Amino acid sequence: MKTAYAVIFMSILVVFLFTAITTLHPMGYPGHTEMDDYFIKNAQIEVGANNVVTSIVFDYRGFDTLGEATVLFTAVISVVALLRGVKKDEE
Amino acid sequence: MLNWVEFVTLLIIVVAAYFSIRVSNLLFAVVALAALSLLLSLEFYLLKAPDVAIAEAGIGAGLTTAIYVLAIYQIEKRDKKK
């Protein structure tokens, strides 16, 4: 009975995934969005940076970078808390 | 449609991924993972994302390998002590 459920579930999943593949964008040809056009047209003038990727990462999407930096900071803090020097006498 | 450089790169990536899962020697698995990261950074570069390629080469191929090797060394040391 369990295998029957698993087979039914897997076949439904496979059908969904294959239908999703058929409707994918072709690689390298993204669909047009207004936001991309705005960034490409105005980022160089507004921010003044030649590198549009950096101007998005640090200016338009600054909150994302702040979150990334905070995640890294928290990871380093947890590593320091795990591997801090513990003296043998205190154990 | 596919460039042959990209084809060979992707093929070696798949082979390296297979080795990194299937091999029983942990150090060999880590080296296969480093090779995967390096070739993945080459693939990012071929797909015209050089900033992601630099990040992948620095973190994936350099630091992650160092951290894994240090962890494996520590585990083996502890196993020998018991």
Added chain:
Amino acid sequence: MKSDMSTIVKTVTDFLFGFIIIFGIYIIIHGHLTPGGGFQGGAVVASGFALLFVAFARTFLDKKPQQLYGLFESVGLLIFISLAFLGIYRTFFYNFLANSGGLFGMKITQGINPGYFNTAGVVPLMNMAVGFEVACGLSLIVYLLYRGVIEEGEDGE
């Protein structure tokens, strides 16, 4: 693991360490002109420090740099957040230096240009702050793991 690595590793590290650090600093401070930025350059600098730890283990473990790394990491994140706060009169993360004519405030033309360094407002400063934080944080992780390995080895023998 009792002492440093062999002479070959030490010599190659002597030769390569400067190049790796210079390359990482180049990626960080030219983040607004060329591909890369704070994260990527910080990772490159940290991999150079990892090479240094592996090659000259004894020398660096005696120096105990973890306080310095922790301090610099916190300072980098604080500079990043305070740069974001300085533009609070418009919005958080407002680029108040761009196109102002002062520090990093040169105006550029749309399209192809030679890539002037004195542009992009707070973006280069944020790149430097984030690069500082990432480099020191990742170096701190590698240093702590390596110290654990060496101390474990000394206890067992």
